[in-house]
Amino acid sequence: MSDILLQVSGITKRFGGLTVVDGVSFDVRSGEVVSIIGPNGSGKTSTLNIVSGVLSADSGEVRLAGERISGRKPHQIARHGLTRTFQNGRVIGNLTVRENVLVGLDGLRKRESRLREIPGVRWASLLAETAGALVEGPKRGKEAAEDDALVTRQLERFGERLLPRRDQYAYTLSYANRRRTEIARALVADPQLLVLDEPTAGMNQTETTEVLDQLLALKERGQTILLVEHKLDLVMKLSDRIIVLDDGKIIAEGRPEEISRDPKVIEAYLGTSFAKEHNA
Template identity: 55%
Template sequence: MPSLLEIRGLVRRFGGLTAVNAVDLHVGEGELLSVIGPNGAGKTTLFNLVTGLDRPDEGLVLFDGNDITGLPAQQLAQLGLARTFQHGRVFANLTVLDNVLVGAHTRLRAVKPRLGGVPGLGAIAELALALVQPGAVRREEEALREEAREIIALFGQRLAPRIDHPAYSLSYANRRRVEIARALALKPRLLLLDEPTAGMNESETAEMLEIIRGLKARGQAILLIEHKLDLVMQLSDRVAVLDDGRKIAEGLPDEVRNDPAVIEAYLGHRHVGSVETPNEEEAVPA
């Protein structure tokens, strides 16, 4: 399987701590790779290095064969990488629909002025287009709105009845759903999900599992961080395990589950498959 994402020898140090230590990974087209490990293993730091929120001290990140190491998140979004965060990030005062539309901003074509290289004129032209609203702009915006509604519909009654509600009025679980919907609006080639079921109860987790399963069935490539091992084992094509910044195992779910190094890594940590106790905010029902 050709690699869509390839990570080679990635290293990130913070003072005397090596948070990511010579990690190699790859994700193929249409593949779902899960990254698991105890708290502090370096999983979110790895995501930050891949998605441009941090720069590695050593190593390379390749996307579709091109070196994207250290590129800013905006540029990576234009290339087709979208992510969610361990602690959900939404625009509190925007509606559910407008939050999702934000994810489509890199796909706008009609509103992009053709004045590259002329200092100041690009911003002026963009403002003029926003004020005048030519037909091409209106048609494109309406098409994106329809796409956003279709994405929101994937989450059923959790989000559809709340499409015009401000994000601050939503439960924690629904804000997580909005964040995933916003990432999908980018139409990413690779979707990075950082603990998408954190703070969700058993039924909410089951719903999210089916949503991710549906995305996978449509051929969506996914890099997933998740602590709920039952979900990981059901969804993953392959699983990689980090501990103290190093990759200690990688393979098929059943192989990893029974790997002695993985079992040893979890000794002294939380039991494999247990879920962090949600904080007060996370405990809000959907």
């Protein structure tokens, strides 16, 4: 049990009479890539939101590195070592790429925030996560140099896609580069667990392949990842284990090759053509 980083135990979430997550339990081990798949409305994003503190579960608990994080706010969970990206994209358009990535350093240092003074910032949930993360004005030279090195390290991961654009405003970026900026922001604090909600949504095949290669490189260096993604080829190539949700419940869990052959998963989500292609 010592290698289990994330423990999710019996989490349930209801909205009125609708149960969106129904007694879900799973573990993620250190260095493992675990993907959650399933039909639209199956509870995937709600599960991630409970794990990361965006939603509170009605019952059950979540532990990270043995410590209960259920009931904590997202920025507190981030400081404990869990960072994430979002399905609908959350870059701050009138900050530069560099400044957007710096927001992710809230998990390392506490700073007085001036984000509320920036025109156009309207996302209360993002502000709650990043409060105290960004300071305009004098900083000690050593800290500034350390921050810049951390940002550069993450931008270099994406090569020419982001590094030459570090001082450009995020609103000028392509959609794919905004998603890359979000991943860089989630990684800059060197999290224990990286949670990704459809990181390649809206990307074309070339862009998706590039992100897959970058995620494989993260996996190679031992980064623990919890992923929700609809692009099944990416999921099958990247994942150590796959959890399948349907109607808020886990209907299958196993290695990619096991999931691709599971009759319940084929019926509920994969379809026979995908199964035949990957089990030929």
